[in-house]
Amino acid sequence: MSDDIKISIRHLYKIFGPDPKGALEHVHAGTGKAELWENHEHVLGLRDINVEMMAGKITVIMGLSGSGKSTLIRHLNRLIEPTAGEVWVNGENVLDFDQKQLRRLRRENMSMVFQKFALLPHRTILENAGTPLEVRGYERKDWEDEARKWLARVGLEGLDDQHPHQLSGGMQQRVGIARALTSNADVMLMDEAFSALDPLIRTDMQNLLLELQEELHKTIVFITHDLDESLKLADHLVILKDGAVIQQGEPQKILLKPNDPYIVDFISDINRARVLRVRSVMEPLSEARGPMAGDVDHNDNLEGVIALSEGDTNLCYRVVKNGEPVGVLSVKELVRALVPSAASDEGLRAKAS
Known part of the structure; x- marks a missing residue:
């Protein structure tokens, strides 16, 4: 396993029912999710999942309700036992762990942020944030400063003695994030962490997460059903349908080259100008280029370039990264990129083979 791969999921299957091993034989023979339930009364939760999650990056697992995303994340710390497959974390197969090793994994290596906050109502904000270290046996005097540090970092300084019911939903979720950070785990599991929040608060929390990630470089596994959220947060995006990776x-x-009609439908209503980045549609530098209308950053969205160009498709811009030229962006190519594409021929051929 590469040193850069933090988590590796290999040929993972999960079948719910009285005889999952027997049902797995039908799945290997080609039985789909609907047929498995109709003919054998077993639920296919996950089907041959293969995903590698890079250290220090955000992997977003996205899908509609019933796609298997929450089932998948619960396999990483073995809250759910698989029917078949492997889950490797830091070069070790989690499925080989005994109970002591599992407790250490859950307490020290992985933290979890939940959709419903999961705060203890009778404990103060400080006590909630310090829970991971208290569970490990630390005395209060040894975890208070660490908990206060992370509460301040998420914008809750001075609220130590408040209780969860005294805070808004967004503030409660900030406590949940502070608690995860207090644990000092290098992996954060976030299961629909922002789904219960109002849109404006949700945007604030997404921005906070990205700000923290820029500083801390955690390995984050983020579950969501929201495509806009996925595109904003993900370094690596995994799209599930009926328990399988599409x-x-x-x-x-993925936006520029969807490989399945399901993905095409999913992204059809996206504002492509807002989510596509200059780096995705720029061309290599060339000495033959004519005059440039100016510089744009490789990570700018296309919406900003359109505004800058005032719609003039004859313009070209030099693309820079950290002040250095890395490419050229033609406004004509930019406009072509805004036209939604059908599923790529390569993707469809791969599915047929």
Whole structure:
């Protein structure tokens, strides 16, 4: 396993029912989710999942209700036992762990942020944030400063003695994030962590997460059913349907080259100008280029370039990264990228083979 791969999921299957091993034989023979339930009364939760999650990056697992995303994340710390497959974390197969090793994994290596906050109502904000270290046996005097540090970092300084019911939903979720950070775990599991929040608060929390990630470089596994949220947060995007991976990769590439009609439908209503980045549609530098209308950053969205160009498709811009030229963006190519594409021939051929 590469040093950069933090979590590796290999040929993972989960079947719910009285005889999952027997049902797995039908799945291997080609039985789908609907047929497995109709003919054998077993539920196919996950089907041959293969995903590698890179250290220090955000992997977003997205899908509609029933796609298997929450089932998948619960396999990483073995809250759910698989029917078949492997889950490797830091070069060790979690499925080989005994109870002592599992407790250490859950307490020290992985933290979890829940959709419904999961705060203890009778404990103060400080006590909730310090729970991971208290569970490990630390005395209060040894975890208070650490908990206060992370409460301040998420914008809750001075609220130590408040209780969860005294806070808004967004503030409660900030406590949940502070609690996860207090644990000092290098992996954060976030299961629909922002789904219960109002849109404006949700945006604030997404921005906070990205800000923290820029500083801390955690390995984050984020579950969501929201495509806009996925495109904003993901370094690596995994799209599930009926327990199987339909497509995975860098979000910009999925937008430009969807490999399945399901993905095409999913992204059809996206504001492509707002989510596509200059780096995804720029061309290599060339000495033959004519005059440039100016510089744009490789990570700017196309919406900003359209405004800058005032719609003039004859313009070209030099693309820079950290002040250095890395490419050229033609406004004509930009406009072509805004036209939604059908599923790529390569993707469809791969599915047929």
